[in-house]
Amino acid sequence: MQENELSIIVRTDHLPNDGKVIKASATEQQRANLASRFGVISVESFDLEVTVKPITKHKIHVTGHVSGIVKQSCAVTLAEIENPVSDDFEVIYESVADDYVPLKEIDISPDEVETEDLIDNKIDVGELAVEYFSLSINPYARAEGAVFVDKIEPKEEDNPFSVLEKLKKS
Numbered sequence: 001m002q003e004n005e006l007s008i009i010v011r012t013d014h015l016p017n018d019g020k021v022i023k024a025s026a027t028e029q030q031r032a033n034l035a036s037r038f039g040v041i042s043v044e045s046f047d048l049e050v051t052v053k054p055i056t057k058h059k060i061h062v063t064g065h066v067s068g069i070v071k072q073s074c075a076v077t078l079a080e081i082e083n084p085v086s087d088d089f090e091v092i093y094e095s096v097a098d099d100y101v102p103l104k105e106i107d108i109s110p111d112e113v114e115t116e117d118l119i120d121n122k123i124d125v126g127e128l129a130v131e132y133f134s135l136s137i138n139p140y141a142r143a144e145g146a147v148f149v150d151k152i153e154p155k156e157e158d159n160p161f162s163v164l165e166k167l168k169k170s
Helices: 028-038 127-136 162-167
Strands: 010-012 020-025 044-057 057-073 080-097 114-118 122-125
Touching: 010 127, 028 127, 044 122, 044 127, 057 127, 080 127, 122 127
Parallel strands: 080 114
Antiparallel strands: 010 122, 020 044, 044 057, 057 080
């Protein structure tokens, strides 16, 4: 597995039957790296709580909550604003057999739990939380009271021909 900004590896072959709860907060350096990855001014806080529980020897159920605060630019005024970010997630990890052949047609229901491949009996719950956090950041954040006006009326003095109008009148 590749290293990322907040790597928390859980070995699934050593999980207790009742599961394992992981709670973590990102350090200042990790938050700076996350801000760069997300394209925001800064990540003021980043907290996660994840439960990893075995269903069978080759199937793992992961649930979690991620929350934090990002500082980003208002999409309208470009002012710096702080936005809370919060998301719950649920993923099933399954070991892939050596003779696995993917189906050509996949039917996905919005109510189904996301399924991921379990590789080398390791799950990076830190990266999983980071992915869900990034999907919850508002890409078009607005400062309170900021209103986007989609049509701007030109002012008379902004017209390049207004100088000619003045000459015509004299």
